[in-house]
Amino acid sequence: MLMKPLQMHINFKTGEFNPNDRTNIRKLSDMKGMFSDSRAEQQILAKEDPIIYSFRERVLPEESGHLQLAVTSINPGRIGQEYFMTKGHYHQRPDTSEVYLGLEGEGWLLMQTEKGDFASLIINPGVLAYIPAYWGHRMVNTGSTPFVFFAVYPGDAGHNYGDIERTGFVRILVEQDGRPSLLNNPRWKK
Amino acid sequence: MLMKPLQMHINFKTGEFNPNDRTNIRKLSDMKGMFSDSRAEQQILAKEDPIIYSFRERVLPEESGHLQLAVTSINPGRIGQEYFMTKGHYHQRPDTSEVYLGLEGEGWLLMQTEKGDFASLIINPGVLAYIPAYWGHRMVNTGSTPFVFFAVYPGDAGHNYGDIERTGFVRILVEQDGRPSLLNNPRWKK
Numbered sequence: 001m002l003m004k005p006l007q008m009h010i011n012f013k014t015g016e017f018n019p020n021d022r023t024n025i026r027k028l029s030d031m032k033g034m035f036s037d038s039r040a041e042q043q044i045l046a047k048e049d050p051i052i053y054s055f056r057e058r059v060l061p062e063e064s065g066h067l068q069l070a071v072t073s074i075n076p077g078r079i080g081q082e083y084f085m086t087k088g089h090y091h092q093r094p095d096t097s098e099v100y101l102g103l104e105g106e107g108w109l110l111m112q113t114e115k116g117d118f119a120s121l122i123i124n125p126g127v128l129a130y131i132p133a134y135w136g137h138r139m140v141n142t143g144s145t146p147f148v149f150f151a152v153y154p155g156d157a158g159h160n161y162g163d164i165e166r167t168g169f170v171r172i173l174v175e176q177d178g179r180p181s182l183l184n185n186p187r188w189k190k
Numbered sequence: 191m192l193m194k195p196l197q198m199h200i201n202f203k204t205g206e207f208n209p210n211d212r213t214n215i216r217k218l219s220d221m222k223g224m225f226s227d228s229r230a231e232q233q234i235l236a237k238e239d240p241i242i243y244s245f246r247e248r249v250l251p252e253e254s255g256h257l258q259l260a261v262t263s264i265n266p267g268r269i270g271q272e273y274f275m276t277k278g279h280y281h282q283r284p285d286t287s288e289v290y291l292g293l294e295g296e297g298w299l300l301m302q303t304e305k306g307d308f309a310s311l312i313i314n315p316g317v318l319a320y321i322p323a324y325w326g327h328r329m330v331n332t333g334s335t336p337f338v339f340f341a342v343y344p345g346d347a348g349h350n351y352g353d354i355e356r357t358g359f360v361r362i363l364v365e366q367d368g369r370p371s372l373l374n375n376p377r378w379k380k
Contacts, residue, residue: 005309005320007320010317065344067320069318095255097256109195119194119195127200128259132192133255152257
């Protein structure tokens with residue numbers, strides 16, 4: 001059956017994306033063990049459960065030929081010295097790419113393969129990143145305001161969050177002397 | 191072989207997109223017979239050959255799983271009463287979608303199927319259009335400044351310009367009483 005065209009609106013400043021089919025909120029309690037400083041994580045969780053990021057999706061058929069659309073806003077903040085970030089994921093169909101377009105604020109895109117290759121890009125408004133097949137990806141807010149970006153990926157890409165939950169990322173992005181600094185992740189495992 | 195991540199930058203105001211692999215310029219002489227007022231077309235071409243639009247592409251592998259990226263800027267203007275527009279195309283692999291994101295200026299997105307279904311959307315900055323499989327698409331600048339938008343589509347979608355060159359669009363968008371108005375296209379043929 002013929003699908004009708006869809007119209008949505010993105011607020012580049014706030015990341016509002018309407019109409020959307022699903023608004024996902026990721027609090028610190030949803031990301032237990034993903035930040036490297038587990039004592040800082042526990043201290044924060046004893047008092048509050050901050051929203052790390054939220055993303056709004058337009059849900060389209062999970063089929064080749066379709067595209068999936070999402071707008072994410074990562075709050076500013078840190079757990080210990082490590083900046084607020086997304087969980088990060090590979091694609092279930094690993095030979096699929098993804099596109100990120102920076103809309104507001106500033107952050108870093110961290111990418112890695114399952115073999116341990118690593119790459120990073122600085123993203124701010126107007127920067128477009130092409131994440132090719134096989135690269136897992138995570139966004140990190142290194143600024144003092146919300147970091148908003150738009151994502152497009154193939155309809156049948158799917159998400160694989162589990163592998164990154166298990167292995168962590170090759171490197172972590174922390175504040176040192178007031179600036180973002182990439183450190184090897186002692187807990188990374190292939 | 192593992193492809194490396196790519197970084198580009200889009201100037202939302204001007205449509206500059208760098209680095210790009212291909213800048214395409216479409217002058218009126220490249221679109222002969224596509225505007226409905228052929229006398230106006232001839233009168234303009236006798237004096238000058240205006241640039242109707244340009245688009246910059248990042249060329250990626252034409253394969254499923256990849257995505258293609260382009261930024262287009264349509265100049266303001268009309269041929270007779272009909273606004274400057276893109277040639278319009280279907281996809282060579284017709285069961286593929288496309289996403290347009292308005293960045294600057296204002297225009298209309300015209301869509302049609304080969305059977306003659308028609309749909310239109312008004313696009314301005316922040317408006318995101320999802321063009322599903324089987325819908326041919328053309329963008330039209332209805333404003334007085336350049337109309338800039340970003341496009342993403344599947345790597346293996348391909349372009350089919352020929353069918354629209356042959357049939358035209360079901361409707362044309364003309365200025366009437368200072369406003370955009372959709373008219374049936376007398377030259378449309380299924």
